[in-house]
Amino acid sequence: MTEHSDLPADVALERFRELLRIPTVSHADQADIDWAPFDEFLAALVRLYPRTHAVLGREVIAGHSLLYHWSGATSADPLVLMAHLDVVPVAPEEWTHPPFAAEIIGTGEDAEIRARGAIDDKGSLVAILEAVEHLVESGHAPARDVYLSFGHNEETAGDGAQEIVRVLQSRGVRPGLVLDEGGAVVDGVVPGVTVPTAMVGVAERGVMTVHLTAREAGGHASTPPVMPATVRLARAIDRVHRRPFPTRIAPPVRALFATLAPHTHGPLRWVFAHLAVTGPLLAAVFPRLGPEMNALVRTTAVATELSGAPAENVLATTARASINIRLLTGDTVASAERHVRRAVADPSIEVDVRHGSDPSPVSPWQGEPWRRIATAVASALGEDIVTTPYIQLGASDSRWFTSLSAHVYRFTPFHLTRAERDALHSHNERIRVDVWLRGIGFYRDLIRAS
Structure with a gap:
C-alpha cells in the first residue's frame, strides 16, 4: 500500500475498514435505532487509537457523541475538527458489494473501499483520528487547544452536536476555527474551470420542511368526488414545482466566481470577472447546468414524503406531502413560507411549517483561519488546487457552532469524482484508498499549523 507523508498506510487502512464495518x-x-453498534464503535476507538486516548481528554456527550480535548500552549482561539459517526440506512439489495463489509475493490490508484460511511462521514472522522494518533506519537505539542467534536446523530436530529456546543459554551470556549464536513476537491463543477478546486463552505443553506395537507370526508373509492383530496394535493405540489424560487448570486457564490475567474478559459473568464454586469445572466443560466449549479443560485423545494389513504379502495380523508426546502443565503423560513403559500394559491390546502432554520451566518474567506485551510490544501492535497469559498448545499452539524465562532467552515479533504459524490446517501458509497490517505495529511498539516 502507498505511503503518504510518513503515515503507516496499511495500519491506518485496516483501522478504517474495521470502523466502517460497524453499522452505526x-x-x-x-x-428504530440499534444502539449496540454505537457502543461498539465508541469502544473500538479507545482500542484502535491508544496514544490519542492517553493524551487527549475524552467525554461522552448526549449518550454517544464524543468530545476530545488536546491541551495546547494556549486555550485562546482553539481549533475544532468535526465529524459524525452515524450513517444513513442502506438497501443492501441495491449494492454490488455488502454495504458494511468494507471490501477493497481494484488495485493501485484505482483501489477503493466500498462501504456505507466511506465518505459520509467516517472517512473524515477516522482520518482526523489517524492524524492525531500520528502527531501524538511523533511528540507534537499543539500551539493552541484542539477539540474533536464527533456527533452521533447528524443525519437525523443533530442534538448530539447541539449538546457539545452547550458544553463548550458553558466553559467559555470560543473557537478560532471550526471545520466540519462539506465541499470536496472537485473537477469540472464550474463551467470553464479546468483546475481542481477545493470547495470550502463559508455558509450553509437553511433547511425547513413544509407540510401540504388536503382533507375531505372520505368514503369508498368507487364514488369519488370531482376534486378528491389527493388530486388537490397533487395540484398543489405541481404548483410549487412550477413556481420555483427566484435565482440570484449570493455573496459567497459571487466570491466563488471571482476566485475562479483567473483560472477560467474562454469567454467565461470575462463573465466571472464582471459579475456586477453578468450576475443576472449567470443566475438565469446556471439552473440549466445541473442540480448542483441550480442549488447554488436559488432556494430549492421538492416534494419528498407522500401519504394518503390506508387502503387502495378507500378515499383519503387526509392527503399530505412533505416539501423539503433548502434556503439560499439571504432567504428566511418566513419568506419561504410566503412563497409556498403564494404558489399553492388554494385555501383548501393547509400549509404548515413543521420545522425550519434560517441559513447560517457567512464566515470570512480572508484572514488567518482561511489561510490555514488553504495552506493545508496545497501542502497535503496538491499545489495546483485552488481553494475557493462556496455555499454548502446540505445541512451539517457545523451550523450549531456558528453561535461560538465567526470562523466556521465546511470541507471534506478528499478529491472526489462526480460518481463518488452521487453515491452519498445512495448505494455503492465508496472512496479511493489513495484519496483517503491524502486526507489524513490534510488534517495533520492543519493541526500543525494551529
Whole structure:
C-alpha cells in the first residue's frame, strides 16, 4: 500500500475498514435505532487509537457523541475538527458489494473501499483520528487547544452536536476555527474551470420542511368526488414545482466566481470577472447546468414524503406531502413560507411549517483561519488546487457552532469524482484508498499549523 507523508498506510487502512464495518445507522425514529453498534464503535476507538486516548481528554456527550480535548500552549482561539459517526440506512439489495463489509475493490490508484460511511462521514472522522494518533506519537505539542467534536446523530436530529456546543459554551470556549464536513476537491463543477478546486463552505443553506395537507370526508373509492383530496394535493405540489424560487448570486457564490475567474478559459473568464454586469445572466443560466449549479443560485423545494389513504379502495380523508426546502443565503423560513403559500394559491390546502432554520451566518474567506485551510490544501492535497469559498448545499452539524465562532467552515479533504459524490446517501458509497490517505495529511498539516 502507498505511503503518504510518513503515515503507516496499511495500519491506518485496516483501522478504517474495521470502523466502517460497524453499522452505526441513524433513524429519524429513535425507537428504530440499534444502539449496540454505537457502543461498539465508541469502544473500538479507545482500542484502535491508544496514544490519542492517553493524551487527549475524552467525554461522552448526549449518550454517544464524543468530545476530545488536546491541551495546547494556549486555550485562546482553539481549533475544532468535526465529524459524525452515524450513517444513513442502506438497501443492501441495491449494492454490488455488502454495504458494511468494507471490501477493497481494484488495485493501485484505482483501489477503493466500498462501504456505507466511506465518505459520509467516517472517512473524515477516522482520518482526523489517524492524524492525531500520528502527531501524538511523533511528540507534537499543539500551539493552541484542539477539540474533536464527533456527533452521533447528524443525519437525523443533530442534538448530539447541539449538546457539545452547550458544553463548550458553558466553559467559555470560543473557537478560532471550526471545520466540519462539506465541499470536496472537485473537477469540472464550474463551467470553464479546468483546475481542481477545493470547495470550502463559508455558509450553509437553511433547511425547513413544509407540510401540504388536503382533507375531505372520505368514503369508498368507487364514488369519488370531482376534486378528491389527493388530486388537490397533487395540484398543489405541481404548483410549487412550477413556481420555483427566484435565482440570484449570493455573496459567497459571487466570491466563488471571482476566485475562479483567473483560472477560467474562454469567454467565461470575462463573465466571472464582471459579475456586477453578468450576475443576472449567470443566475438565469446556471439552473440549466445541473442540480448542483441550480442549488447554488436559488432556494430549492421538492416534494419528498407522500401519504394518503390506508387502503387502495378507500378515499383519503387526509392527503399530505412533505416539501423539503433548502434556503439560499439571504432567504428566511418566513419568506419561504410566503412563497409556498403564494404558489399553492388554494385555501383548501393547509400549509404548515413543521420545522425550519434560517441559513447560517457567512464566515470570512480572508484572514488567518482561511489561510490555514488553504495552506493545508496545497501542502497535503496538491499545489495546483485552488481553494475557493462556496455555499454548502446540505445541512451539517457545523451550523450549531456558528453561535461560538465567526470562523466556521465546511470541507471534506478528499478529491472526489462526480460518481463518488452521487453515491452519498445512495448505494455503492465508496472512496479511493489513495484519496483517503491524502486526507489524513490534510488534517495533520492543519493541526500543525494551529
